[in-house]
Amino acid sequence: MMYDHEKSDPAIVAVKPTNKRYFLATxxxxxxxxxxxxxxxxxxxxxxxxxxxxxxxxxxxxMK
Known part of the structure; x- marks a missing residue:
């Protein structure tokens, strides 16, 4: 059984590439x-x- 405080399997957790930054757009x-x-x-x-x-x-x- 997995509890809330346990970490997920690192093989299935999405990781943000190091050359990317977050950009919030509406x-x-x-x-x-x-x-x-x-x-x-x-x-x-x-x-x-x-x-x-x-x-x-x-x-x-x-190109213009």
Missing amino acids: MDENLIKEMKQAGIAIDKSASECLEIAAKERLARRE
């Missing part, structure tokens, strides 16, 4: 749903989808 709830659905379709998290979209948008901006 977005329209429908956009959040679409990001989650897009992530499911490509087997990525909503955060990964948001990062991909931001990188693509910034790359287009730099």
Whole structure:
């Protein structure tokens, strides 16, 4: 039996990569749903989808 004070198995606990930082953003709830659905379709998290979209948008901006 596992008690609240016991740690989870480290093999299944998600760990934030060392080169990442948290960024809090407020977005329209429908956009959040679409990001989650897009992530499911490509087997990525909503955060990964948001990062991909931001990188693509910034790359287009730099090309101008």
